[in-house]
Amino acid sequence: MTNDQLSSALPETDRTRHRRLREQGSLDRAQLDAILEAGFICHVGVVIDGTPMVVPTVYGSDGRNLYFHGSVASRSLLASPGAAVCVTVTHVDGLVLARSVFEHGVNYRSAMVHGVPRLVADPDEKWAGLRCLTEHATPGQWAYARQPNRKELAATTLLALSLEEASVKIRTGGPDDGEGPDAALGNWAGVLPLAATWGAPEPDPRLPEGVEPPQHIVNRSNTRAS
């Protein structure tokens, strides 16, 4: 399954049409994939007894589906199959510091996926989905760690959410009040960037002496995370 099988533009639906900040919105498929690729934590929104619940969880994406653990939202999702969710992935890139408070903002990349998640029952898809999720969070880890056994697979509830209905919002660049009357105030304006980076691996104190972290973990240290 490759991205080529999906059109490059995401379909516009009533939920994905951007009403407020149209200039920041996008239905571009490549931007969606890039935002999902850059992260591993999403916020899943579900409705429970009419009220919303927003839960952070790990996800993986294969370009067609977003996979996440069903246990996260078990109260609603597993009790009421067919319930819609909204999954949002956000990367914060910096604060936009304008001349006036009113023009302050945030540089960010955010993707929002809507749909009814599907319980992954097929053993092959479940295996592939869990590998996708694991590799998405930590590339190289699926082959390195002990893979799930039959009992663990049975104990794992995996959900798949189609990426068909999704949208993207991105803000980049400096403040917008550099050419208005506030430019005459003479105060500083610009962006204070924010970036998440991986630190040095911290070994489990219960490890026997001499066990070194694998190369795919060592290589990740001091690299940017999103």
Add this chain to the structure above:
Amino acid sequence: MTNDQLSSALPETDRTRHRRLREQGSLDRAQLDAILEAGFICHVGVVIDGTPMVVPTVYGSDGRNLYFHGSVASRSLLASPGAAVCVTVTHVDGLVLARSVFEHGVNYRSAMVHGVPRLVADPDEKWAGLRCLTEHATPGQWAYARQPNRKELAATTLLALSLEEASVKIRTGGPDDGEGPDAALGNWAGVLPLAATWGAPEPDPRLPEGVEPPQHIVNRSNTRAS
């Protein structure tokens, strides 16, 4: 209004009781305040026509209320006052890399606030709430930038969400399979930490030469963000 006026334990309600990972859940007031203090982006969950929508936005907290812009969720919140929201703030602290894939996890701190947000109509509270929101994202910026004028205040919709119904989930420490049979596998296990840090300020290209960033921005560079 100080935190002293609130009890140190948050009330347990049906929505804030932790069902799945009880050992990670907490209703501790100080932990809630610390998590909210450490961040400035939340995910607001609202229900629109029966389906959930999860939107990232900037927030501020004064220990009693969480303030955020009403425009974020205008489609539902302003059209249907009285609608419940769920606001979630999450800090990701690292990947928990266990001996087995099944035991992998994430170290994180997350706060979830439930309630019906209130439109801030009182001009004094609106002013204080906007200052709280601005100072929360960038301490020192309210006094440095031009503060809102009457027209800008009128154009700003501010919502306040009481912190009365809230809960916290935290995971810290290494993997849990160091004393089980998988310890004999001999592979590395531990935590790969993740941290967000502020970069060097990037001046707006339209700034005249010689305008230096203020000290509260300079001081923030190379410090941890959450």
